[in-house]
Amino acid sequence: MLDDAARALAGGGAVAFTGAGMSAEAGIPTFRDPGGVWERFDPDVYGTWEGLARASLERPDGVAAFLAELRRVFARARPTPGHHALARLEDDGLLDAVVTQNVDGLHQEAGSRRVVEIHGSFSRLVGLVCSHREEIGRQRFVEALDRAMTGLRSGFVSSLGAILPRCSIDGAPMRPDFVAFGEPPQAFEEADDLVRAARVLLVVGTSGEVFPAAELPERARAAGAVVVEVGRGETRVPADVRLDGDAGVILPALADAVPRDA
Numbered sequence: 065m066l067d068d069a070a071r072a073l074a075g076g077g078a079v080a081f082t083g084a085g086m087s088a089e090a091g092i093p094t095f096r097d098p099g100g101v102w103e104r105f106d107p108d109v110y111g112t113w114e115g116l117a118r119a120s121l122e123r124p125d126g127v128a129a130f131l132a133e134l135r136r137v138f139a140r141a142r143p144t145p146g147h148h149a150l151a152r153l154e155d156d157g158l159l160d161a162v163v164t165q166n167v168d169g170l171h172q173e174a175g176s177r178r179v180v181e182i183h184g185s186f187s188r189l190v191g192l193v194c195s196h197r198e199e200i201g202r203q204r205f206v207e208a209l210d211r212a213m214t215g216l217r218s219g220f221v222s223s224l225g226a227i228l229p230r231c232s233i234d235g236a237p238m239r240p241d242f243v244a245f246g247e248p249p250q251a252f253e254e255a256d257d258l259v260r261a262a263r264v265l266l267v268v269g270t271s272g273e274v275f276p277a278a279e280l281p282e283r284a285r286a287a288g289a290v291v292v293e294v295g296r297g298e299t300r301v302p303a304d305v306r307l308d309g310d311a312g313v314i315l316p317a318l319a320d321a322v323p324r325d326a
């Protein structure tokens with residue numbers, strides 16, 4: 065199976081499509097595995113901006129616990145061998161881009177240059193009023209979490225503005241630029257163009273449960289791509305070749321096995 069996938073990738077023209085399983089070995093929990101994020105935190109509250117905003121005022125200690133989990137995993141997360149393997153495939157001209165559902169910025173930190181973040185990024189803030197966007201990087205994101213937690217733990221949050229960073233344009237509060245449930249994805253047209261043009265779509269670590277992102281493998285296939293999936297357990301991804309196991313183990317082996325002289 066790995067040789068089939070390696071042969072498919074030979075010759076270039078591949079695009080990677082990644083989900084939370086890509087970063088599981090970096091210590092960032094996935095969403096739907098046993099013990100995952102949505103098992104421990106209600107997605108209706110913590111997966112929507114309105115839910116988070118309301119909870120910050122009504123039950124600040126619950127939001128503080130959620131932010132503490134975010135800070136714990138994001139402060140220490142580093143790119144895995146899987147992230148580095150995808151960057152290597154791009155360097156070798158075999159991978160054109162990474163379309164990711166992840167907001168952790170680990171693909172860019174591993175050296176991937178063309179990364180399309182369709183669910184936004186925690187390394188970016190967006191103004192709640194003027195929608196101005198600011199790249200802040202991971203360290204400033206962690207510092208913003210610390211400030212928000214301090215406010216939330218004071219027991220009384222008068223307004224969101226009291227715990228959020230301020231926009232440099234209009235002084236209004238800014239929020240992390242992640243795509244919450246019910247919000248449209250970002251750069252989806254670019255992602256769609258990339259997967260439709262791909263000769264191979266290398267799908268890594270996604271359950272294929274969340275739409276419209278989960279439409280991308282089918283769209284790639286309909287446009288003639290071979291879908292190679294790296295993941296663990298059952299998923300809804302329509303794959304032609306399936307490699308079952310950890311991304312951090314399979315992707316480096318796959319990157320080594322792809323013939324460079326094709």
Ligand code: APR
Nearest residue numbers: 083084085088094095096165269270271274295296310311
């Ligand atoms: N290597 C490869 N795959 C893994 C690993 C690993 N080490 N660990 C877990 N997986 C698999 C899981 O078995 C599962 O199939 O990764 C997949 C993760 O699925 P989800 O937790 O549903 O995450 P994802 O598909 O990225 O969720 C999509 O849902 O909550 C929203 O916006 C959020 O972007 C997210 C979207």
